Every structure is written in structure tokens, then in C-alpha cells.
Amino acid sequence: MSADASLLGTVQNVQGATVSVELAAETITGIAFVGGYGYRIGQVGSFVRLPMGYVDLYGVISQVGAAAVPTHLIEQEPYGRRWLTVELVGESNGAFGFQRGLSQHPTYGDRVFLVTEPDLAKLYGRQDAPNFLRVGHVANAENVPALVDVNKLITRHSAVVGATGSGKSTTVAGLLLALTDGARFGSARVIVMDIHGEYGAALADRASVYRVNPDTAKGELPLFVPYWAMEFDELLAMTLGKVDDPSRAFVVQKLHEMKMTSLQSAPRPGVTSDSVTVDTPVPFSVHRFWLDLYNLVNATHTAQPNAQDLESIAYLMENGIAQIGDAMSVIAPKYRAPTSGGGVDRIYLSGSPLNIRRQIQTLTSKLRDPRFDFMFRPGGWLPDQDGVPEKDLDELLRCWVGGAKPITILDLSGIPSSILTDLIGVLVRITMDSMFWARNLSEGGRERPLLLVLEEAHAYLAKDDAGPAAVAVQRVVKEGRKYGIGAMIVSQRPAEIDSTILSQCGTIFSMRLANAVDRSHVMAAVTDNLSGLLGMLPTLRTGEAIIVGEAVQLPVRTLIDPPAKNRRPDSTDPLVYDNLGPGGWNRAREPENYADVLNVWRRQNPRSPRLAEEGV
Amino acid sequence: MDRVAVSSSSIASVGYDPETLTLEIEFSSGLIYQYFDVPEQVYNDLRNAGSPGGYLASNIKGVYRYARA
Numbered sequence: 001m002s003a004d005a006s007l008l009g010t011v012q013n014v015q016g017a018t019v020s021v022e023l024a025a026e027t028i029t030g031i032a033f034v035g036g037y038g039y040r041i042g043q044v045g046s047f048v049r050l051p052m053g054y055v056d057l058y059g060v061i062s063q064v065g066a067a068a069v070p071t072h073l074i075e076q077e078p079y080g081r082r083w084l085t086v087e088l089v090g091e092s093n094g095a096f097g098f099q100r101g102l103s104q105h106p107t108y109g110d111r112v113f114l115v116t117e118p119d120l121a122k123l124y125g126r127q128d129a130p131n132f133l134r135v136g137h138v139a140n141a142e143n144v145p146a147l148v149d150v151n152k153l154i155t156r157h158s159a160v161v162g163a164t165g166s167g168k169s170t171t172v173a174g175l176l177l178a179l180t181d182g183a184r185f186g187s188a189r190v191i192v193m194d195i196h197g198e199y200g201a202a203l204a205d206r207a208s209v210y211r212v213n214p215d216t217a218k219g220e221l222p223l224f225v226p227y228w229a230m231e232f233d234e235l236l237a238m239t240l241g242k243v244d245d246p247s248r249a250f251v252v253q254k255l256h257e258m259k260m261t262s263l264q265s266a267p268r269p270g271v272t273s274d275s276v277t278v279d280t281p282v283p284f285s286v287h288r289f290w291l292d293l294y295n296l297v298n299a300t301h302t303a304q305p306n307a308q309d310l311e312s313i314a315y316l317m318e319n320g321i322a323q324i325g326d327a328m329s330v331i332a333p334k335y336r337a338p339t340s341g342g343g344v345d346r347i348y349l350s351g352s353p354l355n356i357r358r359q360i361q362t363l364t365s366k367l368r369d370p371r372f373d374f375m376f377r378p379g380g381w382l383p384d385q386d387g388v389p390e391k392d393l394d395e396l397l398r399c400w401v402g403g404a405k406p407i408t409i410l411d412l413s414g415i416p417s418s419i420l421t422d423l424i425g426v427l428v429r430i431t432m433d434s435m436f437w438a439r440n441l442s443e444g445g446r447e448r449p450l451l452l453v454l455e456e457a458h459a460y461l462a463k464d465d466a467g468p469a470a471v472a473v474q475r476v477v478k479e480g481r482k483y484g485i486g487a488m489i490v491s492q493r494p495a496e497i498d499s500t501i502l503s504q505c506g507t508i509f510s511m512r513l514a515n516a517v518d519r520s521h522v523m524a525a526v527t528d529n530l531s532g533l534l535g536m537l538p539t540l541r542t543g544e545a546i547i548v549g550e551a552v553q554l555p556v557r558t559l560i561d562p563p564a565k566n567r568r569p570d571s572t573d574p575l576v577y578d579n580l581g582p583g584g585w586n587r588a589r590e591p592e593n594y595a596d597v598l599n600v601w602r603r604q605n606p607r608s609p610r611l612a613e614e615g616v
Numbered sequence: 617m618d619r620v621a622v623s624s625s626s627i628a629s630v631g632y633d634p635e636t637l638t639l640e641i642e643f644s645s646g647l648i649y650q651y652f653d654v655p656e657q658v659y660n661d662l663r664n665a666g667s668p669g670g671y672l673a674s675n676i677k678g679v680y681r682y683a684r685a
Binding site for chain 2: 564565566568579580581582587588589590591592593596608610611612
């Protein structure tokens with residue numbers, strides 16, 4: 001038996017940062033006891049220490065093996081030639097503690113030791129450092145906290161990936177709770193794009209929830225995205241859809257005029273009639289815009305095409321009233337039928353060369369569709385026909401990026417799926433723009449960084465997707481660091497996410513991932529010589545994550561601290577056999593009432609209308 | 617609604633609103649459900665049952681409609 005129970009063996013081969021170690025003949029496979037604690041020897045993913053004088057090198061075991069031994073040596077080497085492959089990761093010396101990177105390499109014959117719990121605490125430690133935040137504990141050492149550097153976690157972006165049921169949402173909720181702990185981070189701010197409406201309940205006391213059909217009993221607030229906050233291309237996609245080039249040029253001009261007019265009736269600080277463009281977030285009335293375009297292409301006139309103007313429109317008279325339509329209630333005007341005969345009473349068709357009748361029809365139905373009201377009738381942000389709303393966007397930004405609570409949840413579960421991608425693009429872009437331009441203000445992201453959590457990211461950040469969401473998020477992950485806006489990408493299908501976006505995520509929390517393609521994407525995105533560690537991904541337990549990247553000193557296999565039971569996202573698997581809860585298949589069927597089902601469906605709000613009062 | 621703790625492996629606490637005949641149960645999972653149109657007697661029986669979980673399974677589950685609060 002060796003004098004030091006923690007001795008593993010000696011270095012045989014060094015190639016770059018990869019070291020082969022032969023286990024000493026006296027090292028027993030199984031458990032070694034050091035300082036009263038048991039340590040398993042030769043566990044893939046565990047750490048080893050290579051003392052080199054004043055400096056200790058540290059590495060991770062990536063492979064273990066054994067080879068046959070010739071029979072005449074069986075006495076000397078009863079356990080065979082056993083070896084470990086170790087990836088070196090860093091070093092520590094007394095003065096500086098642990099650092100990534102190596103100043104020297106080991107050589108043959110150097111001794112290799114187990115890493116004991118006090119050593120591990122040194123590796124992961126620094127609980128005293130205020131920028132380090134505990135997210136859980138190291139998987140094989142309960143007393144060693146897993147710490148992440150919040151500076152790097154937020155601004156260098158992160159990704160949380162894992163198969164369904166691996167504990168992703170719970171992990172995200174746990175991270176957000178840790179990050180918004182008022183005692184430590186009183187000014188934390190987080191925006192969550194919650195596609196399924198899972199997080200509202202879990203983060204209730206820390207978050208303001210904005211939802212299209214808010215449940216006011218729960219304190220939810222209405223989500224409004226004023227159309228006039230959008231850039232021209234975004235607006236075009238939301239309103240008319242694709243138009244040909246001449247029509248587009250016309251629409252640009254029309255919109256510009258309307259914004260100019262609005263600006264004249266209500267000047268806005270920061271923008272002048274010289275600087276206003278179609279992209280400037282200046283209010284205008286989309287209803288007026290609709291009516292004008294409608295008249296332009298559909299109206300009949302009492303004048304010939306070359307002499308037509310608004311005065312010459314031949315409105316239909318009903319009961320002595322000209323049917324001029326109504327912009328705000330989206331009532332289309334009616335016109336007299338064109339005639340082909342001569343004479344002074346002849347009615348001419350519109351002379352407009354624009355080919356956008358179909359697109360205007362689309363806009364008509366969108367303006368009438370209550371599902372789009374959050375955008376086209378955005379409460380106090382709805383401009384009147386002259387393009388002057390009651391509130392300006394500062395109020396909106398205060399809700400989103402400056403709310404009273406640290407977390408803002410934009411619950412997108414009631415948004416028509418046809419516009420979800422476009423809408424997320426708009427939300428991310430508006431957030432990014434506000435942080436970008438406010439970079440020198442105390443409200444800006446440089447002074448008060450903002451974390452943007454993107455749930456179910458594969459749904460709108462797909463590979464080769466050049467949609468507005470992908471473009472906006474790419475901008476965040478590429479440039480956000482400079483303006484204090486960090487993204488946290490959450491997905492169960494990392495393989496489907498645009499690799500530019502994934503590779504910009506400095507820190508990856510990888511939960512269990514069984515799919516080989518998904519795994520290879522995560523491994524490819526890891527900028528570390530430790531991608532070997534990710535070989536363990538299929539065998540992680542629920543709630544266990546490997547954290548790699550910039551926010552951790554070392555890749556660490558972590559059991560994430562789960563939030564309290566009543567603060568978990570609403571995404572646990574339904575139980576088919578349920579003997580503890582109220583449901584499941586193993587019960588008699590109580591009377592059913594599908595009127596309630598229809599009620600919640602129509603209201604687009606999952607809260608039962610029967611509930612007596614709010615349960616705590 | 618005020619709830620009182622009960623000793624059971626599946627139920628943490630129960631409450632009752634006689635106005636609306638609503639029984640509120642906090643399960644040990646932390647989730648809260650409301651059962652509708654439950655007579656007060658059932659609530660009293662549930663509280664006094666030797667095994668509230670067993671009483672729930674035999675007399676409430678499959679009898680009354682409920683919703684998650």
C-alpha cells in the first residue's frame with residue numbers, strides 16, 4: 001500500500017493537454033479513503049491533481065481502461081495494466097488559486113493524485129467572491145457548491161439545453177430565482193419570452209406577467225405591442241404581407257407622410273420632420289392608413305383616372321347618407337358601380353396602378369380580428385385617426401425593461417401562431433434597440449444589464465431561418481455583450497437551432513440529452529478541450545446539468561438547486577396513474593361539464609371560471 | 617380560502633367555503649385544487665377521517681368536479 005492513499009499512478013505519455021496515466025500497482029480499484037471520506041477511483045469526469053513543485057496541475061479523467069498482462073508479470077501487476085486518460089484543464093499555485101490554462105506540462109514519471117473534497121472546494125470555490133452565484137452543488141460532492149460568474153453568465157450569453165423531462169424549465173426557474181434574489185441583486189432585470197405560459201406561477205412574486213388575455217385576478221397585465229413601434233419591414237409583414245416593388249415604394253411614401261403629419265400635430269422630443277423615417281417609432285393610425293389605401297384601390301370616381309382625387313370618389317348613398325366607411329371600426333366604404341356609358345354621370349373605376357387589393361383584404365381581416373387587438377388596438381397606445389395616441393412608448397418600455405419587479409414575463413401563449421415568429425422578432429428588436437441607444441444612460445443595459453430568456457428557442461430560431469426572430473436574436477448574441485443585453489437560449493432541440501446563435505453562447509447548461517445529433521451540436525458549440533466530458537450527457541439524472549463555458553472556472557457536473565415545490569414551472573408530466581393527486585386514469589369519472597371547457601377556450605385563459613377565490 | 621393542515625401522505629391541507637360549496641385541497645405536491653359543489657358534511661368527514669387520503673380517493677375523487685387553482 002502506498003503511503004499516500006490518494007496516489008493514483010504515474011504519467012506515461014503527454015500529448016498536448018492529454019496525459020496518459022498508468023495506475024500504480026498498489027492502487028486498488030474501487031474506493032479509496034482519504035481524510036475519512038470515500039472516493040471512487042477512476043470515475044470518468046472526476047478530477048486528478050498533478051503536483052509540479054509549487055504548482056498543482058489539474059485535469060479531468062476522460063477515459064479509463066485496462067490491458068492484459070503477460071502471465072509471468074501477474075505477480076507484480078495483479079490488476080493488469082490499468083490506465084487513465086486525463087485532459088489537463090488548469091493549474092493552481094498558492095498565491096493565485098485556480099486558473100484555466102497551463103504554464104507547464106507534466107512529464108513521464110510525475111505522480112498523479114485523487115482530488116479530495118478540500119481540493120475540489122479550491123477548484124470550484126470562491127464563495128466569497130460577490131460575482132459568483134450558487135446554482136447547485138457539484139454532483140459528486142454535496143458540500144461543494146457549483147458557482148457561476150454572473151458577469152459572464154449574463155453578458156456572454158448562455159444556453160440551457162436538455163431533452164423533454166430532463167428538468168429544463170425547473171432549472172431555468174431555479175436560475176432566475178437565484179439571479180433575482182433581491183438581497184444580492186436588487187436591480188436585476190430579466191425578460192422571459194414564455195411561449196407556453198409556464199413561468200407565471202413559478203415566479204409569481206418576482207415577476208410581472210404580461211399576457212394577451214390577462215387574468216386580472218392573478219395580477220396579470222395586458223400585453224400590448226403597438227404596431228407603430230415596429231420597423232417598416234416588421235410592420236409590412238404584420239399588416240399587408242408581401243407586396244411587389246412599386247407598391248412597396250408607394251406604401252413607404254404613404255407611411256412616411258402619415259408619420260410626418262402625426263409629428264406635426266404632436267411633436268415628439270428627439271425626432272424632427274427632417275429625421276423621421278418609416279422606421280422611426282412615431283405613431284400613425286393604421287386604421288386611417290387602411291382606409292386611405294382601401295379608397296385608393298377600390299373606390300370608383302366621378303372623374304377620369306387622370307383627374308381622380310378624394311373629392312371625386314363616388315360613394316354609394318344609402319338613406320341619403322354617403323357610405324364613406326369608418327376607419328376606427330374598420331367599416332369599408334361602399335361605392336357606386338362603375339358605368340360604361342358616356343355622359344356627365346359616368347362612374348369610372350379607380351385609376352390606381354397598385355396591385356395590392358388582396359393584401360388590403362388581408363389587412364381588413366387582421367384589423368377586425370380580436371386576436372390581433374394586442375397589436376392594432378394597443379390600449380392607451382392606440383393612435384386616433386390623426387395618429388396621436390394617449391401614451392408614448394416610454395410607458396411601454398418602463399413596463400418591459402423597467403418594471404417594479406425584476407422579472408418581466410411576456411406570456412405569448414395566446415398569440416396566433418402565424419405571427420409568433422415575427423412578433424418575437426419585434427419584441428427582441430425593440431428590447432435590443434432600447435438597450436442599444438440607452439447605452440450611456442443609467443437605464444441602459446451597460447449600466448443595468450438585461451437578461452433575455454428565450455424559451456422553446458428551436459421554434460423560432462431554426463437553422464437557415466432568416467425570419468425576424470432569428471435576425472433579432474443573432475444581433476443580440478453578436479452585439480448584445482457591448483450594450484449589456486444577454487440572451488439565455490432554452491431548447492430541447494439544440495440541433496435545430498441556428499449554429500451561429502448556439503456557438504455564441506458562452507456558457508452551456510446541458511441537461512440530459514439522449515439524441516446523438518443534439519449532443520454533437522452541443523459538443524461542437526463548446527469552446528473547450530473538455531468536450532469529452534459531454535460524453536456523459538445521455539446518462540445525466542433529472543435536474544443534473546453539465547455546465548461548461550465562461551461562467552464556470554471548470555466544467556462542472558451539477559445538481560441544480562430546484563426551486564421550492566410551489567415555485568416550479570407548470571410543465572411537470574401529467575400522471576396516468578396518480579394515487580397522490582386528484583387525477584389520473586385510476587379513478588371513477590366525476591360529472592363533466594364541457595361548457596366550462598368551451599368557456600376557457602373562448603376566453604383563452606386556462607383558469608377555471610368556477611374557482612371560488614384565489615388559492616394561495 | 618383558509619386551509620387547515622391534515623395528517624396524510626397525499627394531502628397537505630384542506631379548506632372549505634360554505635357559500636360556494638367549494639372544497640380546496642393542497643396536495644403534498646404543493647399543487648392546490650378546488651372541488652366544486654361539495655356538501656359541507658363531506659368536508660367535515662374528510663377532516664375527521666382517519667386517513668384523509670383514503671377518504672378522498674373513495675368519496676371525493678371521481679364524484680365531484682375540480683379545477684386547479
